[in-house]
Amino acid sequence: MKPNKFFLPTSTVWIGKLLAILVFVTLLAGCSSKKDIxxxxxxxxxxxxxxxxxxxxxxxxxxxxxxxxxxxxxxxxxxxxxxxxxxxxEVHLAETSSDGNSKELVLSFEKQQSIGIKTELVSRRNLVKKINAYSSVAYDPELYSALSEYKEAVRSSEFLSPEIIRNLQLRLRQLGLSQDQIKIWTSGARDPSELILGGKSGRAHIYSQIYESDFTTAKVGLPIKFKTDVYPEKEFIGRIKSIDVILDKNNRTLRLRSEVSDPSLLLKPQMFGDATIEVPLQKILSVPTSAILDTGKQKIAYVQTAADRFQAVSVQTGKNIDPWVEILSGLKEEQRVVTESTFLIDSEAKIRFGSDSHTH
Structure with missing residues (x-):
């Protein structure tokens, strides 16, 4: 009998099956090793x-x-x-801004709405900075003694050398009194015993501690409000009379001396409380504090250069006047800066531009 020409030997069939199995296993191994994305x-x-x-x-x-x-x-x-x-x-990159200096991020209006971007103008504003200071009613035997000695020296000046009087006056300056304050305390208008026994003539003397960062803001003559837990419903109003000239090296503070109205003589020496000083600041170039990002190396803000364009700029800030911050450089009046979702814009810029997304 002649063999059928369409019949394949058994060995050939098994080889074909084996190859098919190997291909299938290879495909499975490739699929199993592939990571999900x-x-x-x-x-x-x-x-x-x-x-x-x-x-x-x-x-x-x-x-x-x-x-x-x-x-x-x-x-x-x-x-x-x-x-x-x-x-x-919605989001694409502009390698250079309109002035050709730095990169810009372009966001469509829909994208801005979706991430909650809000902006505000850089403007000159009349602001009021509040300084809160730990305070107490004066009890100052050292200053009382120095004033008493100086007054006695002035009365006996014909028997003392001018150098002794100058040294006593220098001591008063070191204790924080100005020349005008020295004249007031030694002329009879103020009785030095008020510094150890309490106020007279409807006034009280308040000592307050302010940090050196507020020294340039606090000035003689500014209004002050003093409150104590002893009389929680009362507020004693007065003004700063003098500021010490020597900084406390341990806690980096300066002492303010103020006089407040106390017609009922309620305040007693060493009574504790808090003082609030309100400092008016006129036409301060400022933005909301939320507009500033502190990267650790620099502070930046995102300026809206067009309806759909935003640019990171480096800024220098001055006084913090909550909720505003003073701008010393980097921004100009009438520019518009991002005040909400600033972090999201910064994250987007870093992902797309890399570490050089900020202007230096």
Whole structure:
């Protein structure tokens, strides 16, 4: 009997099956070793190898499907492409600003709304800085003794050398009295015993401690309000009379001496309380404190250069006058700065531009 020409030997069939099995195993190994990829639907350029949230918008990351594994995932693939297209339309980079100096971030109006961006003008404002100072009713035997000695020396000046009187006066200056205050205390208008026995003639003397950072702000003549827990409903109003000339090296503070109205003589020596000093500041170039980002190396703000463009600029700040901060340099009047979602814009700029996203 002649062999059928269509009949394959048994060994050939087994070899074919073995090859098919090897190919299948190879495909399975490749699929099992492949890592999952997760992406942000709003920022598809951000990917991760594990579930989590997007650092830009805090949305949950979505697993990226492999089209070769599931042929019926056409809709997921098209959604990813649509999200990528939307992101490219909403957020893209401008390598240089209109002045050609630094990079800009471009955000569509819809994108600005979605992350909650708000802006405000850089303006000159009339502000009031409040300084809160730990205070007490004066009890100062050292100053009392120095004033008494000086008064006695002035009365006996014909028997004393001018150098002795100058030295006594220098001691009073070291204790914080100005020349005008020395004249007042030694002319009879003030009785030095008020410093150890309490106020007279409807006034009380208040000592307050302010930090050296507030020294340039506090001035003689500014109004002061003193309150104590002993009389929680009362507020004693007065003015700063003098400021010490020597800084306390231990706690970096200066002492203020004030006089407040106390017609009922309620305040007693060494009674504790808090003083509030209100300092009017005229036409201060300022922005909300939320507009400033402190990177550790510099402070930056994001200026809106056009309806859809934002640029990071380095700024120098001055006094903090909550909720405002003084601008010394880096911003100009009538510029518009981001005051809300500043951190989100900065994160977006860092992801897209890298570490050089800030102007230096």
């Amino acid at each position: 997760y992406y942000c639907p709003m920022h598809p350029h951000y990917t991760s190898d594990r579930p989590g949230t997007c650092p830009i918008c805090n949305m949950d990351l979505v697993k990226k499907e492999d089209p070769f594994e599931h042929k019926d995932h056409t809709n997921a693939s098209s959604s990813l492409q649509a999200a990528e297209s939307l992101s490219k339309n």
